Amino acid sequence: MVAQSDAYPSNAARQQCSSQDTREGESAGRTLHMPQEVVDMIIDELGSTYQRATLYACSLTCRAWVHRCRMHIHSAIRIDHTSHINRLIELYATPTSSLAPYVRSLSIDACVDGIPAKKHDWIDTSRPLLRALTRIERLSLDGIAWPDLELETREILLDHYGESIRDLWVATCDFRKASHLVALLEAFPRVQSVRMEGSSWEEPGWDKFDQTDTTLRLHWLDVGDLCNPPSLVARWARRHRAISIENLHFSWGSEDPDILGQLLRSAGDSVKLLSLTLDDTFGEWITGEDAKRTTQEILDLSHNRELRTFRFVARLEGCGPTDVSWISDLLSQLISPHLTLISIYMEMPSHGHLETVDWGKIDTALSGGRLRDLKTVDLCTSLQLVNPSSSGDGGVSQDSSSPVPLIELLPMLNKRGVLQITEW
Numbered sequence: 001m002v003a004q005s006d007a008y009p010s011n012a013a014r015q016q017c018s019s020q021d022t023r024e025g026e027s028a029g030r031t032l033h034m035p036q037e038v039v040d041m042i043i044d045e046l047g048s049t050y051q052r053a054t055l056y057a058c059s060l061t062c063r064a065w066v067h068r069c070r071m072h073i074h075s076a077i078r079i080d081h082t083s084h085i086n087r088l089i090e091l092y093a094t095p096t097s098s099l100a101p102y103v104r105s106l107s108i109d110a111c112v113d114g115i116p117a118k119k120h121d122w123i124d125t126s127r128p129l130l131r132a133l134t135r136i137e138r139l140s141l142d143g144i145a146w147p148d149l150e151l152e153t154r155e156i157l158l159d160h161y162g163e164s165i166r167d168l169w170v171a172t173c174d175f176r177k178a179s180h181l182v183a184l185l186e187a188f189p190r191v192q193s194v195r196m197e198g199s200s201w202e203e204p205g206w207d208k209f210d211q212t213d214t215t216l217r218l219h220w221l222d223v224g225d226l227c228n229p230p231s232l233v234a235r236w237a238r239r240h241r242a243i244s245i246e247n248l249h250f251s252w253g254s255e256d257p258d259i260l261g262q263l264l265r266s267a268g269d270s271v272k273l274l275s276l277t278l279d280d281t282f283g284e285w286i287t288g289e290d291a292k293r294t295t296q297e298i299l300d301l302s303h304n305r306e307l308r309t310f311r312f313v314a315r316l317e318g319c320g321p322t323d324v325s326w327i328s329d330l331l332s333q334l335i336s337p338h339l340t341l342i343s344i345y346m347e348m349p350s351h352g353h354l355e356t357v358d359w360g361k362i363d364t365a366l367s368g369g370r371l372r373d374l375k376t377v378d379l380c381t382s383l384q385l386v387n388p389s390s391s392g393d394g395g396v397s398q399d400s401s402s403p404v405p406l407i408e409l410l411p412m413l414n415k416r417g418v419l420q421i422t423e424w
Contacts, residue, residue, distance in 0.1 A: 203231075
């Protein structure tokens with residue numbers, strides 16, 4: 001309202017300003033001077049909503065606004081096979097340019113139409129640009145075949161940004177060798193978030209890591225879908241003398257989950273958000289013919305006593321009867337009194353998978369006094385597609401069974417008023 005009042009003054013005020021302008025012979029009396037703090041707030045708001053055209057206009061309005069506008073206009077660079085690399089080099093990497101220090105985020109996307117390209121030699125030609133960017137805090141690599149990069153390009157990515165990177169994102173990358181991925185992870189000692197999905201690496205010779213005296217402190221460690229094999233990342237994190245991971249997510253496949261359990265034990269009370277995606281093969285380590293360990297001996301969640309959020313996805317793909325009692329064993333281990341949200345998502349081809357879950361055990365464990373701060377238990381079950389070739393309706397699962405409503409299987413949680421159920 002103050003700005004509106006200043007912009008539309010009263011008649012008396014206009015007469016006073018006019019009289020003053022006449023006496024002083026200046027037009028400055030009609031100029032609205034805004035404190036720099038207010039200007040910064042406005043520019044930051046424009047930057048947070050990516051209004052680049054407006055930011056450009058602001059930078060042309062007043063010299064004092066240029067620096068703040070540039071902080072947003074040039075904060076991030078994304079290059080792909082369509083980028084005008086020479087123009088970017090001219091803009092950021094020439095001796096007369098002063099824009100490179102503003103760049104904090106670098107994204108290199110080697111995908112074409114969402115698919116990793118067979119060749120991406122244009123990345124090697126961008127080396128002058130990569131060298132000029134000295135203050136990169138977020139590095140995103142997408143669709144890159146790491147060994148196909150020239151050695152000098154890899155050295156820039158590993159050595160040039162070593163002390164500045166705080167956030168590392170890796171997607172659909174092919175490292176070929178485990179040593180290549182480990183070199184990338186080890187290159188950034190100050191990294192705070194490591195996230196990856198859809199990436200692969202071979203691991204011969206990397207069964208063991210030597211322990212280090214260093215401390216690993218991460219805000220996020222996210223090893224998402226189709227990272228193969230995820231155990232390498234778990235072993236890399238586990239090798240540190242001390243581990244603190246505030247938010248931890250692993251999507252686990254057919255590998256022995258013992259190393260994941262070791263990582264959870266080592267991270268202990270530092271974990272505030274834990275997210276696990278497990279499939280049928282996890283149960284084989286517990287209920288299979290050669291199984292010799294219990295669920296808690298493999299994944300013991302009782303070490304994570306400061307959890308605030310627990311998210312669990314069970315992907316049950318077997319068409320026949322499957323023993324998934326390990327799900328109830330896993331959920332019953334939650335003991336954090338600070339836990340407020342438990343999210344459970346179960347994908348399955350048949351309602352029959354629900355019959356081997358000990359719902360009474362889950363109900364008793366989650367409704368007990370140990371979880372005093374629990375506000376929500378969000379349970380979602382989803383019937384997934386069966387083999388399209390064997391289904392006459394395009395592959396939609398035709399499960400004709402009528403399971404007992406889940407709300408009846410969890411009476412104590414329902415009575416407590418924290419249970420939310422979605423079935424689709």
